[in-house]
Amino acid sequence: MAYDLWYWPTIPGRGEFVRLALEAAGIDYRDRAREEGAAALVADLEERTARAPFAPPYLALEGLVIAQVANILMFLGERHGLGPSSMADRLWLNEVQLTISDLVAEVHNVHHPVGVGAYYDEQKPEAARAAAPFREERLPKFLHWFEKAVTCHPGDWLIDGRWTYGDTSLFQLVEGLRYMFPKRMATLEPDYPGVIRVHDMVAGLPGVRAYRNSDRAIPFNEDGIFRHYPELDAA
Template sequence: MSYALYYWTGLQGRGEFVRLCLEDAGATYTDVARVEGNEAMTSFLEGQHEGALPFAPPFLTSGHLVIAQVANILQYLGPRHDLVPESESRRLYAHQLQLTVSDIVAEAHDTHHPVSTAQYYEDQRDEAKKRAKDFREQRIPKYLGYFEKALERGGGRFVLHQHSYVDLSLFQLMAGLEYAFPKAMAKQELPLLRDLARRVADRPNIAAYLASDRRVPFNTTGIFRHYPELDG
């Protein structure tokens, strides 16, 4: 099965959650914009195509299907690559957890763009400092404490008692927060999440991907950005 992934070039962003799933599964896919440029997404975003209309990247094409939104894409890929349990209750729980990952990812983005995505970070620095302080002190502990508890309920090694796309997303979430907020993250007691992140990074396909040039480094154009003044 071959896929086409559409996401902006030059950054990990939300597309990285999908890439990790495809890479772990050993799936054949084309990262279209990296080959053809960001203009390759225009016809889809303007509705000049068959199938569903995506609001924004990332979106994935599989045959005649056009699938947008990270949690929706992963819900589609999971059963096809043994990255989610078979039971309906487990699949619903996986989707719930993934939607919660999407929530904290959005809040992480808003630490550096709390006023408007149309303005530069430098134009909203004072507001960003206030937003980031609340994110560090209140939201990071609340979200990661929830995921730590979910891991404990899953047996300690996997959030769903077996390896799943949610584990891959938790790895990416931890990596992004460690990059953006190293001081704040150093204060968090998260033994199960840290162990999960290490084990995901050691999975053969993921380790090969992380060592390759396909893994774009974190930078100040993505969702997870390191501005020292926002890390307290």
């Protein structure tokens, strides 16, 4: 039986971390709001009573509803073997995913520093101020940590000798950062060859390749998490 994935239908956003893991693993799912529109997502969220998610993305199957990206991925990891089996490894993978979530939240804060519900145009000077320390301090700090995470084990993947949901998430992180900060990433990338290697290997997974060549994949745009505002980028 196919999962129902509910997420905003016009952006990659946080939902893309879930879509990528599902697509890479060939797990059957329906991207409900892409079929039925954003209004159907809002209606579904409002109709849910017990354990309704705070926000999309969420995954539903047979009465079980799971929200929060790291939580969804941990579930998929355990149920479909997209994660390691030992407790120590599962905790570590969750830790990496949660650190990716932290970076994603900081990325969103760069273009929305003083008002989550307001437009970027209403906070451009503040966004410019927030972008500078993000590019210069936070981004290298995070990338340095992900590089250490990737290279502290033998093998090419993040963990184990095979891909896990942590690898597909690192792929999406690099994709998003390249879209949002092309100049800065061009400067930084040579310092993080392990992260880029994982990115490239994920791009070569048959399920990911097929997905990215399909019309299911939504290009980055200026309504999502990773937005390209040239004035926020610099080498």
